[in-house]
Amino acid sequence: MVDVPGSARLLLVAGIAHLNEESAVFEAMLTGWGRQQQSRLLGSKTVSDRARLVRRFTEFADSYPWAWGPGDVEDFTVSLASGPGARAPSTIRGYHLALRMFCDYVTDARYGWLKECRDRFGAVPSQVCHEWNTVAHLNEYEGRPARRPLTYSELQDLFDHLDAQVERTASSGRKGTLSALRDAQVFKTAYAFGLRRNELCRLDVADLRPNPHVPRWGTYGSVHVRYGKAVRGGVPRRRTVLAVPEFDWAIEGMRQWVEQARPLFKAPGQPALWVTERLSRVSLRHLDARFADVREQVGLDPALSLHCLRHSYVTHLIEFGYPERFVQEQVGHAYASTTAIYASVSNDFKDKTLKSALARVYAQRTDQEDPS
Template identity: 50%
Template sequence: MLRPGNVSALRPAEQMFDEMLAGWAGQQSSRLLASRTIQTRESQVRRFADFCASSPWEWGAADVEEWTSELLSGTRPLTPSTIRAYQNSVALFCAYLIDGRYGWADQCMELFGTHPIQVCHEWNTAVHVADHEARPAVRPLTRGEVQALFDHADDHVDFARTSKRKGWLTLFRDATLFKVIYGYGLRRREAAMLDLHDFTRNPKALEFGRYGVCNVRWGKASRGSQPRRRAVLTVFDWTRPVVEEYVEEVLPRFGLADPAVLWPTERQGRIRLAHIDDRFADWRDQLALDRVLHPHCLRHSYVTHLIEDGFDPLFVQQQVGHRWGSTTALYTGVSGDYRNRVLRNALDNAFTSPPDDGSEQP
């Protein structure tokens, strides 16, 4: 929003920048972008401004290049996808500022004698050319590793419970949470935001009872849109007793004011994503698994194991909410035994002669 001409600003540069960001937020809200997307973009633009130590009408293309070099340096350089997201936020903000329909350039010329420019261009920003940019060491867990993780979690629960130690409820909650992440191929946020009523019956699979379908309401959004929804069908026979035991025997002990929350904290809130990461890292390290593995690897494991078990790839794609089969394929890391069985079957079918029935070939 532009200030009236008869109002003087005490800190004109700082206040102008705040007004620009507020106007940009309003523009994005008008496009129905998610508030989380808007807030993330604003924080990224502010981070760029802090690096430049200057105002948007003073930024130049060289600032983007120096900033990117800093993001790539240090002991923990950012990933290409993260850097591209940062650059995209700055580019979108600059595009908003130089749009004549909003009047920011004229206002800056009047107050500061210069105006914003587009500082991001095709020669100083990252281009998305690869479908998959994850670290090569990040992989699906093997079936044995998944089972070891679950057994290890259960051992922690049993020890804390039998020794009457404080915290066994949260340990039970976390152990069940990881089983649900794997059992339904969920992302962290999808799992953390689940409510009890998100589980419903599947009339075609009554053996799963009220846990035949997991209705995901907080799926990954696309281009800042609202979260995507999908229904994930239960496929593992162990899922029902695991969730039932937690819901009926453990969840009521939290004494929730809102009984719908599936993964509560002891302070009546929802479990944090950072806690999921930390708990997984603790149990992963105690099992001496690869340190690059993280909770999302359980989702990769779900895809891989369903494919190995013979589920149709289209079914698996719909279960995990991928728009394209190529994305699901990138998640898949089938074992050597599975590939060798497929190869052996193909070779046998191709080169094994059919039985001779005595008829002459034409």
């Protein structure tokens, strides 16, 4: 008989007495589940995050998997959805999914945990997550309704404010001019290339590539994303995002940053595109906090986040007339339906589209009615 990765026989040595047998078996379960997931080539962060959740649930239930019941899941869910730190439905659903997968693992006869638990504790684990006590995925989009693309005027106000901050800091002679210039270009790049926050932070100078169709843009005609959003715990997905002519203004800003401003940080051994005064890579926390400050200073809706710049990119590409398949490839969506969720065309675009349709339809009718 060949044992599969993560089976109890590979992790528990027969005849060994443990000081705390329950804890030892539980730790072996987590180790075996981790090996099972690794054999599916899931990312190490995904594996560790899921193990952390199972430990958290075990502490909450104050019992081990062979003593869990559906009521424990329901009580856990209520605690997650209550209080000032209540989790979003999508987050809770992810927790439910991880618990369900762990229970599937320990109740699968091929791994031998049912026999081990019955022999050692006189009880066996069961599947405690079912359709009546877990969050169902009913909607394609579960984000906050207030999160939306920025309008053209809001984007103009945002970028004008950032540019003004650079000019004020430079004219005052105070420190921070390079940081202000960097942050302004970071946000412009997020919008002009439709990047996710992590994709933006993880960019290196080497990720800036030419666009063979527009040689005059030099090495700033495209961005190679190496840390795209992974699928189901897999490795980060890669893609190349081409610059589009409607956003060519961002290319000149990128050139200025890379060739003139960034070298002043004197960080020859730092590959990151966005560097700090301490010669480290700019963090997600800094970008979120900086965007929140600028958003408040400009007077934008507090519900808007840095990720809304990506929503704006999708929306505006569609309004510019780019094919949906092109937009989908640019932003790295696996499904066109995801891109459609992001798109929210403006009223001006709808008005233009309607006027064009009216002119086309009624012009045809007039031609058909006119005997001449």
